[in-house]
Amino acid sequence: MNLSSLGEREVIDRIWEIVGKKENYDDCVYLDRGNYYQLITTDFVGEGTHFMDNWNARKIGRFFATINLSDIAAMGGEPEIFMASMFFPKRMDLGFLEDFMKGMLEILNDFNVPYKGGDLKESRIIGFSGIAIGKVEKERIMLRNAINKGEGVYITGELGKQAAGYFLWKNGIEEGADYILDVYPRIREGREISKIARACMDLSDGLASAVVFMRNANYGLDIDFNSLPIHKLAYEVSEDYDIPLEYLATGFGGEYELVYTSPKKIFGKEIGVVDEEIGIWKDGNKIKGEGYAHFSKALDKA
Numbered sequence: 001m002n003l004s005s006l007g008e009r010e011v012i013d014r015i016w017e018i019v020g021k022k023e024n025y026d027d028c029v030y031l032d033r034g035n036y037y038q039l040i041t042t043d044f045v046g047e048g049t050h051f052m053d054n055w056n057a058r059k060i061g062r063f064f065a066t067i068n069l070s071d072i073a074a075m076g077g078e079p080e081i082f083m084a085s086m087f088f089p090k091r092m093d094l095g096f097l098e099d100f101m102k103g104m105l106e107i108l109n110d111f112n113v114p115y116k117g118g119d120l121k122e123s124r125i126i127g128f129s130g131i132a133i134g135k136v137e138k139e140r141i142m143l144r145n146a147i148n149k150g151e152g153v154y155i156t157g158e159l160g161k162q163a164a165g166y167f168l169w170k171n172g173i174e175e176g177a178d179y180i181l182d183v184y185p186r187i188r189e190g191r192e193i194s195k196i197a198r199a200c201m202d203l204s205d206g207l208a209s210a211v212v213f214m215r216n217a218n219y220g221l222d223i224d225f226n227s228l229p230i231h232k233l234a235y236e237v238s239e240d241y242d243i244p245l246e247y248l249a250t251g252f253g254g255e256y257e258l259v260y261t262s263p264k265k266i267f268g269k270e271i272g273v274v275d276e277e278i279g280i281w282k283d284g285n286k287i288k289g290e291g292y293a294h295f296s297k298a299l300d301k302a
């Protein structure tokens with residue numbers, strides 16, 4: 001059986017079956033260190049899947065550091081150190097590596113996170129695997145499933161810009177790539193949000209995936225599509241290329257904004273409530289889809 005007939009989530013379940021014990025899905029692993037939790041997260045980006053070798057290397061570096069720090073932000077934490085393993089083909093120009101490092105360090109410097117080394121290997125494609133370690137006060141940790149009935153659902157930033165960028169790029173408009181890479185770690189927002197909110201995740205795979213991942217045994221996110229903050233580029237791309245706005249705003253992902261539930265708004269916009277009624281609703285109809293999944297054929301068709 002090949003991986004595309006299973007899809008990303010099923011493959012991860014198979015991994016845990018082999019281990020024989022299942023860890024909770026969350027943005028970071030958290031370890032009890034006495035009076036705080038240590039947060040550990042790893043994220044990989046690779047050529048062909050997340051970027052192409054002719055894209056702006058400095059922006060790829062910024063993107064790479066951002067997506068790794070983003071998982072610390074989603075738990076309400078502060079990043080402390082960063083490490084990176086790098087894979088390069090022999091043919092690659094040193095200039096790409098130099099520009100990549102500049103971009104990566106720009107983001108790390110914004111949060112005073114020291115780069116502590118990693119690993120370097122020859123490979124057929126360019127790839128980067130990061131490890132970010134951070135910490136959060138015990139009473140401020142935010143978990144995906146710690147939602148409570150009656151809380152509001154909120155989001156930082158806008159949806160659909162990266163999806164729009166992807167389809168522009170796919171249609172020959174090279175600048176589309178810059179929109180895909182234009183993300184920023186919501187560490188400062190996460191720190192503020194964690195003073196009040198208990199449930200949060202970052203949007204790597206789209207808002208539809210938050211609906212799947214943040215539900216618990218009793219409640220979930222009840223989201224009103226018409227209240228979503230959608231980037232203007234998504235409206236334009238939806239119109240110009242005849243791609244459903246619902247898909248661009250909820251099904252593609254790559255925004256790395258924070259979705260959180262809370263008794264009150266701290267940052268961003270209210271988009272729904274925690275309720276027994278679960279889903280993203282548009283004019284009485286539930287929007288289909290569960291977000292971006294690796295190994296799936298969805299993007300090939302788009």
Ligand SMILES: Nc1ncnc2c1ncn2[C@@H]1O[C@H](COP(=O)(O)OP(=O)(O)OP(=O)(O)O)[C@@H](O)[C@H]1O
Pocket residue numbers: 012015016024025026027043071204205213
């Ligand atoms: N190789 C793996 N082995 C075991 N668990 C895995 C593996 N890859 C991913 N997972 C688990 O699956 C979950 C991934 O869920 P999800 O993709 O929502 O998390 P994420 O790290 O925030 O995402 P992303 O990679 O999209 O930024 C995590 O809890 C992670 O530990």
Ligand SMILES: Cc1ncc(C[n+]2csc(CCOP(=O)(O)O)c2C)c(N)n1
Pocket residue numbers: 043044048049050051052067166180204205252253254292
């Ligand atoms: C060339 C190219 N094609 C498509 C995309 C979009 N993209 C790739 S993976 C992903 C989901 C999150 O990733 P992950 O689950 O790995 O964190 C998204 C939105 C891209 N960035 N570059």
Ligand SMILES: [Mg+2]
Pocket residue numbers: 026027070071074201202203204
């Ligand atoms: Mg995450």
